[in-house]
Amino acid sequence: MSGFPSRRQALPALIGAFRHMPAVSFQNVSKTYRSARGELQALRGVSFDIEAGEFFGLLGPNGAGKTTLISILAGLARASGGRVQVLGHDVQTDYAAARRALGVVPQELVFDPFFNVRETLRLQSGYFGIRHNDDWIDELLAGLGLADKADANMRQLSGGMKRRVLVAQALVHKPPVIVLDEPTAGVDVELRQTLWHFISQLNRQQGSTVLLTTHYLEEAEALCGRIAMLQRGQLVALEKTSELLAKASSNVLRFKTDDVLPAQLAAQARVTGRVVQLPAHNAHEVEQWLALAREAGVQADDVEIRKADLEDVFLEVMDRASRGSGVPA
Amino acid sequence: MNGWQALFYKEVLRFWKVGFQTVAAPVITAILYMMIFGHVLEDSEKVYGQVHYTAFLLPGLVMMSVLQNAFANSSSSLIQSKIMGNLVFLLLTPLSHRAWFVAYVGSSVVRGLAVGVGVMLATWWYAQPSLVAPLWIVLFAVLGAALLGSLGVIAGLWAEKFDQMAAFQNFIIMPMTFLSGVFYSIHSLPGFWQQVSHLNPFFYMIDGFRYGFFGVSDVSPWLSLSIVSLALLLVGALALHLLRTGYKIRH
Numbered sequence: 001m002s003g004f005p006s007r008r009q010a011l012p013a014l015i016g017a018f019r020h021m022p023a024v025s026f027q028n029v030s031k032t033y034r035s036a037r038g039e040l041q042a043l044r045g046v047s048f049d050i051e052a053g054e055f056f057g058l059l060g061p062n063g064a065g066k067t068t069l070i071s072i073l074a075g076l077a078r079a080s081g082g083r084v085q086v087l088g089h090d091v092q093t094d095y096a097a098a099r100r101a102l103g104v105v106p107q108e109l110v111f112d113p114f115f116n117v118r119e120t121l122r123l124q125s126g127y128f129g130i131r132h133n134d135d136w137i138d139e140l141l142a143g144l145g146l147a148d149k150a151d152a153n154m155r156q157l158s159g160g161m162k163r164r165v166l167v168a169q170a171l172v173h174k175p176p177v178i179v180l181d182e183p184t185a186g187v188d189v190e191l192r193q194t195l196w197h198f199i200s201q202l203n204r205q206q207g208s209t210v211l212l213t214t215h216y217l218e219e220a221e222a223l224c225g226r227i228a229m230l231q232r233g234q235l236v237a238l239e240k241t242s243e244l245l246a247k248a249s250s251n252v253l254r255f256k257t258d259d260v261l262p263a264q265l266a267a268q269a270r271v272t273g274r275v276v277q278l279p280a281h282n283a284h285e286v287e288q289w290l291a292l293a294r295e296a297g298v299q300a301d302d303v304e305i306r307k308a309d310l311e312d313v314f315l316e317v318m319d320r321a322s323r324g325s326g327v328p329a
Numbered sequence: 330m331n332g333w334q335a336l337f338y339k340e341v342l343r344f345w346k347v348g349f350q351t352v353a354a355p356v357i358t359a360i361l362y363m364m365i366f367g368h369v370l371e372d373s374e375k376v377y378g379q380v381h382y383t384a385f386l387l388p389g390l391v392m393m394s395v396l397q398n399a400f401a402n403s404s405s406s407l408i409q410s411k412i413m414g415n416l417v418f419l420l421l422t423p424l425s426h427r428a429w430f431v432a433y434v435g436s437s438v439v440r441g442l443a444v445g446v447g448v449m450l451a452t453w454w455y456a457q458p459s460l461v462a463p464l465w466i467v468l469f470a471v472l473g474a475a476l477l478g479s480l481g482v483i484a485g486l487w488a489e490k491f492d493q494m495a496a497f498q499n500f501i502i503m504p505m506t507f508l509s510g511v512f513y514s515i516h517s518l519p520g521f522w523q524q525v526s527h528l529n530p531f532f533y534m535i536d537g538f539r540y541g542f543f544g545v546s547d548v549s550p551w552l553s554l555s556i557v558s559l560a561l562l563l564v565g566a567l568a569l570h571l572l573r574t575g576y577k578i579r580h
Contacts, residue, residue: 033580076420077580096423104421110414114343126335127422169418 021088022049023177023209024073029082031068031233042068044233045082050211050226052087052176055203057224057241058213059314064230066213067107070181073211074104086177100128103175105167107182111154117141117165118150121172128173140168143198145191160191167195171202177209178202184216196223221245221310229317236321241310248308248316250279253286255293255300262296265289270315279312280305333428336419340436344402351440355398356447359390363452366512376514377545384458385539387449388466389511392473392538394448396531399441399474400481400502403433407485408494416578426572430482430565437478438471445470458542465550466541469557473534476561477502482568486576505531515547530560 031043043065050056060066071077073084075095084091089098112120118137125133141147144164149157154165167183178199184192200223202208214220220227220241227244229237237244256274270277280286286305293300308316344351367383376385410416419429460466480502488494509531515523526532527548537553540546546553 071580074421075579076417078575096425099421099423102421106417106421108414108417110417112410112415112418113413114346115339119342123335123339124418124422126338127332127419127424129332129335129423170421 021052022085023052023054023087024050024211025083025085026069026073027083027085029069029072029079029084031065031072031077032080042233043072043079046230046233046235047082048228048235048238050209052209053203053207054226055200055210055224056212057220057227058211058230059217059220059227060213060230061318063232065233066230067181068233069230070104070179070211070213073179074102075099100173101175102177102179103170103173104179105170105181105183107185109159109162109166111157111162111165113153113155116151116153117146117157117168120154120165121168124169124172130173133172136174137168137172140171143201144168145194160187163187163191164194167198175208177211179211181213182215183212184214184219192219217310217314227310229314231318231321234321237317244313245308245310248313250281250285250308250312252306252308252312253278253280253289253303254306255303257293257298257300259296259298261298262292265292265296265298276300277312279308279316331428332422332424333432336424336428336432337435340402340406340432341439343406344436344440351398351402352443352447355394355444356451359394359448360451362390363387363455367455376517377543380458380543380545381456383456385514385543386512387452387456387458388539388542389535390452391445391448392470392535393506393511395441395445395470395474396477396506396534397502398444399437399477400484400498402437402440403478403481404485404488404494404497405481406433406436407482408488408491411485411578412490420578426569429572430479430569433482433485434475434478434565434568437481438474441474441477442470445474459544460542461544462541464541466538468554469534469538469541472554472557472561473538476530476534476557476564479561479564479568483564483571486568486571486578489577505529509535510547511535530556533557 026046026048029043029046030041033040033042046065046069058066058069068077072079073086073091075091075098078092086098086101089101091098115123121137121140122133125131125137138147141150144167146161146164146168149161154162157165163183167180170178180199183195196219199210203210212220212224224241226240227237228235239247254275254277257276258274261269261271261276265276265278268278278289280289290300290303363383363386366386370382370386373382375381407416410419484494484497488497508526509529510526515526515532518526533548533553533556536546536548537550537557540550540553
């Protein structure tokens with residue numbers, strides 16, 4: 001790779017040098033948006049660190065402040081209070097070094113219609129002061145299944161292909177910290193698999209730090225070693241994924257039905273089409289739920305009891321945070 | 330390649346890829362102006378007592394094209410990128426506000442000069458003015474294009490929709506250009522309007538530029554140079570300030 005040290009040499013060395021400090025550090029970050037209609041407090045004193053080499057998930061419902069937090073990290077927005085650092089570089093006072101260390105895949109599907117894929121990636125390399133980057137660009141194109149689209153204009157690409165180019169653009173300067181803001185929203189299974197294979201490889205083999213926000217909780221459960229949850233601008237959970245799952249207070253009773261649930265069941269159930277899921281701490285509770293269903297004439301098919309997954313934990317945490325613990329409604 | 334060079338290259342490539350719209354079209358417009366106004370007013374009184382009207386008109390048309398296209402380059406690039414959302418690719422980079430300024434204004438100067446040279450070549454056969462002081466021509470063309478490129482940066486950052494940009498262009502840039510002496514010498518105006526014209530910085534850009542062709546102008550080229558340089562400093566400083574603070578592009 002002419003004029004640029006190979007990824008295998010450069011990245012581990014860089015990561016080693018910064019091993020003693022967090023890859024990303026949020027310190028008491030707050031953000032208030034002011035408009036003619038009043039003030040909106042999007043973040044309220046959020047603090048946590050992401051260690052180098054972590055695959056970290058940031059979860060929360062819409063409007064929880066995930067994208068605001070990432071925008072502050074990326075320099076797209078300024079915090080109203082607090083401090084954010086990337087590998088020790090303050091994102092405001094030392095923004096150039098911080099942004100060199102960051103590769104951000106934005107949530108919106110945006111592109112520049114004037115250029116083809118290769119031109120887009122060469123220009124993006126140039127903005128980071130990198131010339132002769134074609135070897136790495138070819139590697140990115142191959143890894144993301146874009147090799148045969150290198151000369152296609154951005155306008156000619158499908159949504160999924162454009163999303164791949166967004167990922168390639170974020171990685172073109174070989175950032176040690178990769179930020180993916182809902183990268184798989186509305187994309188097909190093939191792209192998801194390609195993307196996660198590629199990003200996981202960077203995380204495992206090159207030690208890249210990954211910060212992921214997603215609404216697909218099964219993705220977060222499968223990929224992320226540690227998870228933070230935000231609700232209404234506050235941090236409501238921050239733990240290893242395995243510990244979060246272990247802390248789940250219940251198992252889940254799952255069955256299918258075409259009948260209408262009685263009020264007592266409906267209040268506790270998570271219903272997706274025909275599928276009904278109810279929290280069940282023990283066999284007694286399972287019997288109670290089934291008895292209530294039977295009394296109401298509900299025909300329960302395919303009954304099973306499963307372990308709680310991240311979605312159950314997420315809902316439990318969000319519910320707990322809404323009901324108390326100082327999170328304003 | 331430094332970051333600003335990449336952005337400068339991208340901005341030049343951007344307008345070059347649509348060269349029919351960004352270079353050829355303004356040249357054709359200027360040829361039409363020259364043919365119509367030149368034909369209608371050819372027999373009018375000589376300007377400065379010695380210059381044929383068509384020869385007088387040519388530098389004005391060239392400079393008008395330089396200024397309008399320099400403004401259009403930076404302003405349209407910024408507003409398009411803002412509205413399409415692809416400005417985020419630049420916002421995520423370590424490029425400084427100075428790099429943005431140099432790249433956007435530099436590429437505007439290149440487009441302004443490209444159109445200016447095109448207009449001059451296309452209309453030269455029609456008027457054939459003299460070239461008394463070519464350095465003044467180059468100096469005013471570059472300074473004027475840089476000033477309008479900077480103004481384009483301000484307009485591109487300020488405007489949130491194409492409608493606002495069109496208002497900026499049609500209610501500020503266009504009248505100031507047309508009323509700056511492109512088509513006439515301000516000495517042909519009544520006294521009051523001569524005084525008003527002296528308040529228009531565009532007048533000094535065109536008058537100084539014209540001095541390079543004929544060695545004669547409505548005011549001293551040194552005065553024009555001072556005013557244009559001062560305007561560039563002020564407008565450039567404002568554009569740099571807006572870029573540094575992320576006006577309307579960073580929340």
